[in-house]
Amino acid sequence: MTLWLAIAIALIYSAGLFALAVAGDRGRIRLNETRSALVYGLSLAVYATSWTFYGAVGTAVTGGLEFLPIYLGPILLFTLGYPIVRKTLRLGKAMHSTSIADFLSTRYGKSGSVAALVTVIATIGLLPYVALQLKSVAQTLTELSPDIRQNIGTSDVVLAVAGIMALFAILFGTRSVDLTRHNRGLVLTIAAEAIVKLFALMIMAGFAIWLIWNIEPGSSAAPVNPAEIFAADQMDARFWVLTLIAFCAALCLPRQFHMTVVEATVDKPGRLMQWTFPIYLAITTLAVFPITMAGLAYLDGARSAPDMIMLALPLAQGLDWLAIAVFIGGFSAATGMIIVTTIALSAMITNDLVVPVVYRLRQGTGDSTLTMGQQLLWVRRSVVLGFLALAYLYYRTIDNSATLAGLGTISFAAVAQFAPGLIAGLYWKSANRNGMMAGLSAGFASWFLLLIVPAYLGGDPLIAISGDPLVSGVIISLVANISLFALVSVATRPNLVDQAQAASFVALDRELPQDKIGTSGKRVADFRLLLEQFVGSDNARATLTALRQTTGKGYNDLDRADAALVEMSERQLSGILGASSARSLIISTLEGDAVPLEEVVAMFDETSQRLQFSGELLQTAIENIDQGVAVVDQDMRLVAWNSRYVEMFGLPEELVIVGQPIGDLIAHNLGRTEPDGNLVAEEVEKRLGHMRAGRRHALEREQPDGRVLRIMGNPTPQQGYVTSYTDITADRRQEQALETMVEERTRQLTEANAALEKATRSKTRFLAAASHDLVQPMNAARLFTSALSEEIDDGNETSRQLVSQIDHSIEMADKLLRTLLDISKLDGGGLKPNPVTFSVQELFDDLRTQFEGRAADERLDLRVVGSSTWISADKGMLASIMQNLISNALRYTEQGRVLLGARRRGQKIELQVWDSGPGISQDDLESVFEEFRQLRSHSNSEGVGLGLALAQRLARLLGSEIQLVSTPDKGSCFSLTLPETAPETEPARPVAVPATPSGSFDDLEILCIDNEPKALEALSGLLTRWGCEVATATRLDEVETGCPDLLILDYQLDNDVTGDEIYAGLTERWGKKPPVILLTAEDTDATLALCRNLGFERLLKPASPMALRALMGSLVRPSSKKEKTADAAS
Structure with missing residues (x-):
């Protein structure tokens, strides 16, 4: 194992x-x-x-x-x-x-x-x-x-x-x-x-x-x-x-x-x-x-x-x-x-x-070095x-x-033979190739005979100076190596390259004679002239200028050279000659001695290596790029190019040589498609003029074979010119194909968007019409239910509960229908926020009035924390959101309380609804805002799970988002944040008139106009049971009565006639304007604006009998009938 x-x-x-x-x-x-x-x-x-x-x-x-x-x-x-x-x-x-x-x-x-x-x-x-x-x-x-x-x-x-x-x-x-x-x-x-x-x-x-x-x-x-x-x-x-x-x-x-x-x-x-x-x-x-x-x-x-x-x-x-x-x-x-x-x-x-x-x-086969x-x-x-x-x-x-x-x-003894040549080569200038070959050969032969042969063939070494074969073999081989190395190096004359390399290696660590820098008598001019020979006059002057700025000294030609100038000169020459050659040249200048021939050769050799390396590096670089490249000198003659350039233009090999005038190559290319020699000559001269002027250019040109080339030209510091050619044919074809594809996709998207907008408008119109048609029978059903409830004796509690459940079911169906309609409006872009400034307390008071009765019925404590803050938002949308959140809190809270309040968060106000209900698990926190998503609660949930989804979408229309924090078995907090605004002078809120007690509508004359007979019948029956005298009509010409105490109008009537048009015709006939309740299924901004302009009160179908009774009580005083009679008598 x-x-x-x-x-x-x-x-x-x-x-x-x-x-x-x-x-x-x-x-x-x-x-x-x-x-x-x-x-x-x-x-x-x-x-x-x-x-x-x-x-x-x-x-x-x-x-x-x-x-x-x-x-x-x-x-x-x-x-x-x-x-x-x-x-x-x-x-x-x-x-x-x-x-x-x-x-x-x-x-x-x-x-x-x-x-x-x-x-x-x-x-x-x-x-x-x-x-x-x-x-x-x-x-x-x-x-x-x-x-x-x-x-x-x-x-x-x-x-x-x-x-x-x-x-x-x-x-x-x-x-x-x-x-x-x-x-x-x-x-x-x-x-x-x-x-x-x-x-x-x-x-x-x-x-x-x-x-x-x-x-x-x-x-x-x-x-x-x-x-x-x-x-x-x-x-x-x-x-x-x-x-x-x-x-x-x-x-x-x-x-x-x-x-x-x-x-x-x-x-x-x-x-x-x-x-x-x-x-x-x-x-x-x-x-x-x-x-x-x-x-x-x-x-x-x-x-x-x-x-x-x-x-x-x-x-x-x-x-x-x-x-x-x-x-x-x-x-x-x-x-x-x-x-x-x-x-x-x-x-x-x-x-x-x-x-x-x-x-x-x-050699001579023509194979490239790259291959x-x-x-x-x-x-x-x-x-x-x-x-x-x-x-x-x-x-x-x-x-x-x-x-x-x-x-x-054994292996260590073998490689030890390299040490004499390596160490001597670093410090001994006389060590040469002949000595190295002789010493290394002798050392290797001794190692082989004295260590390898005895180790594998057995027996004693041929020569031994010790009882230990290793000691004998190593000492004899190294002595033979060193001896022959030294003797042959001294006895033979190295060639010039050998001398040059020796000078480079040995001189690398030569120190500058610091004692001679100040006593050599060398002037700034001597080093300036030295630099000019290698880096040029401009670069030499620039070097001295930089040194003046660094040291603060003048460095005039007659000033003595100091250490800073010497070091700067050496650094500049190192970039051209290499470190060792530059050091040798500086030392020779200081000491006033001629540079030895071998060191001169070493300088040229090292410089040649650097130039060759740079040239090879340049050639390798341009050979391994996709672009064709051509480089010309200041005389407009070709000095460098790559094989891609030759391939692109199909140039003959005998034409592409160093020193070839670039004009001849341009003329060769143009002559393939342009037979007129004069035009070719003019175009050649034009292009040469661009190059001589050193102007950059970039253009795209289509070749006769259909290829598209991007041509870019740039001048060089030596007054030459570099031109690169990139084949972008594939890119251009892809761009054209992409443009065609984009145009086709744009057309398809335009058609799809138009069809989508048309479908959305059709859906919105359908839902609006459907909701109107559905609300009418529900309105009638609710009014009939209310009338039925009043007919039942107080002792018949079972029947009264059944009627109450029917009424509640109609109310829930109405809420569901209105939610679907609101979602339709959101999808169709029909809902636009209309922000106004109002106090948070005003909103909270309205919400308390709406829900405190329901909370009491559920035996829950509804608490509203007062707030003095003001916000800017669409009041209707915000009220709808808060109604939904409070309704959910009451629905899912079995016992305890529901808390409504507001907190400042910097420059914003966070409206919060807390409950002590069952809470929501972490896995369900996001899904509760999905459409048709309901969580199980302690009781049978009403609705189909659209309320929170609609509330979240409305919140986003207001620039906010509903946040949810919940702890299972402890409760939840729903909140949204809106910007705080400065308070305005609050308009006097209408004082609600208490609902007229039962029996106070006796002999109250009411005219009801609706195009739905069943709705008229239900409304008339309910009002009659309240003691009112009711007249009904479905259109203007059916009205035969005089001005009533109260007018109840539908908005959308037959033949596209609207309630405001009926109202205008009647007031013109009567010469009076009775109070009006616009009883309509149209929950739109248009009907709301109409009511504000004409002073109507709007009540949405299916109307709650209690809401209708309260609204009537606020519009018509109990004494209105008696006053009317007294007025008639007088």
Whole structure:
């Protein structure tokens, strides 16, 4: 189970590394300067492979302090020897080095032979090292599950690991031809693996300390004396030889050079970049001591399998989880090394072995460098696969008795051969290519004969100066290397390029002679003239002007040059010549010496590199864009173009050459469609005039073949001109198609909107007519019901209740009908708010009057909190909203009270209706405002769930929205907020006249006019029972009576005659204007305005008998009949 769990976790871990690398490459993980420096330092811990993870403990068990040099060497390099690293980093970045082979080749005359030899040595030397990592994976799997060989086979798992590492290296190390491009994903992944390694090691060290601390007397664990394991006499010749090769390997290993130089984002490392790596190694070193002692104390066979103590110790204690953690740490150590090594070696093999051969074979074939670059990516990927396949085969042949440390030291000794040439190349100007080749060849041959041959063929080395083959092999190979390197370098004369490169490398860190800046006698004019030679007169004057503004000094030509001027001049020249060449030129100027020839060559070479790089970058950039580009100089001659430009115009190759007058190309294009040579010449001269004048232009031109090109021209600072051509044919066709589609959609939408408006108007008219026709019989029914109620004896309570229920049902049907009509008006846009200013108290008084009787019937306490605030809103709409909210509160509240009040909210007033009802759950808070949505309550709910939906829509018309806060079983609060306004002088409200008591309408003459006979019959019957004398008519010519005490009119009569027209005809006949009640089903602004203008009172059908009786009592005094009789008698 431990084995399969470990494999599963390793696969998940690998997938996590892939995800981290993808996130880093896509820029999803952004690092500030401090974190970037920390990640850089951690990525250097790729040095800590499975050798240092497992093998260090194994070496400590068998050799004591012999494990220490592998850590001590790089610690010394990054502390005492850090100037070497710093200079290598600066030079590597300045020279755009892609590998250690490229770096050494650049130093030694840009020699391909040096690069090839370094690549061969690195490949041969590191093949055992990569195989060592695969061996460590196999050993750890066997340690986790000894019977793995019978189940799936160790080699199969190792092959899968090699395949995963190859895939990772291909995906994240061979994605770009540009090897100097920073691989963020790779660096982040290696840094993450470093953290995992250190975490696993620290957990193991802590566990080991706990085991040592808890050794009990008499237990199987035997205490270990550290002095017996680690002794000073172990620091012998082997110790210092190992320290030396570790010192060299920390920079010369291809993977270390790749992470230290190629993947660095800056060329001047700070303290965090310098110290993170040695501190990491110091912590790792300290962890080895307790693990070694615990292994010897608790494991009987520790010395027989020392490399596996890291895993054996937790397994022996039954801690499988710790063993898996250690396995993942070792897995990280192995995979990190494999990935970076294969990426670095694939670049070296491709660039320094494959590319030169391919280049020679392809000379004269006409293949573009862009195509070749893409093919080389596949070559590099094939190299990754091939190298890992060789490492796997090598792993299959490794003697199982070979220790991890033994394999590692052989590889370290190989790459140590690069150190003499690298260090000498940084500081010794006489070191040259011939010396490098001789020394490196001698060192490699000695390494092969004295270390490789005895290790694989057996027997004693050919030459030995010590009993330890490693000591003999390393010392002899390095002595041979250094000796021949120095002798040949001194004895031979380097070529000019070699001298130039030596000058560039060695002079990089030359310091400006500060003591000569003030005593050299150089004037401002000397540096001005120097700058003019390289940057031009204008730029030189601008530089001096900027310096004057910065320092406040005059800097006249005869003034002495100071440090500020010297530094400014060096910065300006660095941009043209490069840092090292600029430094050499400034020093020569100060010292008054001629610049040596090799340094002059170096200057030109470095400048040439920069120009070549810029030119290649420009050509690559314009070749990889969709636009055609043509660049001309100040003489209107072609200097740069891309293949897209040639393709667009079908230009012959012999015509498109550097120096070709652009006018000839323009004439060639125009001549295809314009036969008149004079017109062509005029058009050519016109376009050349635009270019010479440096005028920008942008136009679109349709070509004879139907293509549409967007042409844009811009002048360059050097009085040249750049023209770009973009094929926008597809865009134009899409635009035309889109415009046609838009026009068609616009037409369809216009027709659909017109049809919708027509349907809405039809629906509104239908509902209005339907509501009018439906209200008439309901009005009659309600009046008949009232009349029937008065006919029933007081003792017949059952019949009276039945009549009351009928009346209530008619009232609810009327409310539903009016709600539907209001919704119809909202949908049709027929409702428009008419805001007026009024007091909130006035609204509250009306609402109290309307609902206090119902509240009393329901045995509920209706409380109204007085308010002195004023608001501006449509009073009718707001009243309708509040009526709905209060009605709902009374309906759903079983006991307790309903509270109506107002609160100030800044410049607004919040009207609130509280109830102590059952409350509403959170899931239903939004749905209560949906149409036809009702919630269950304690009683049978009336209506169909339209009230709140209508109230919310009305609230939105008023610019507000109903808010709901509710707690189940405690109650709810509905509220809406409206702007507060300043109070106005409140008009005197009409004083309500108490309803005339029963019997006070005796002999009251009333004329009722309605086009509905049944409604007239019901109204007449009711009024008659109230003691009134009633006359009825359906139209004007049926009226035969004189002026009555009260006129009750319908509004909409037959033949489109309205109630106000009937009223006008009657008052003209009578010469008097009796009080009028407009009894109508038309709940519209028109009828309301009509009543206000004519002094009518409006009562909506179906009318409540109580409301009709109260309204009649307010219009006609009880004594009106007697007064009328007295008037007639007089």
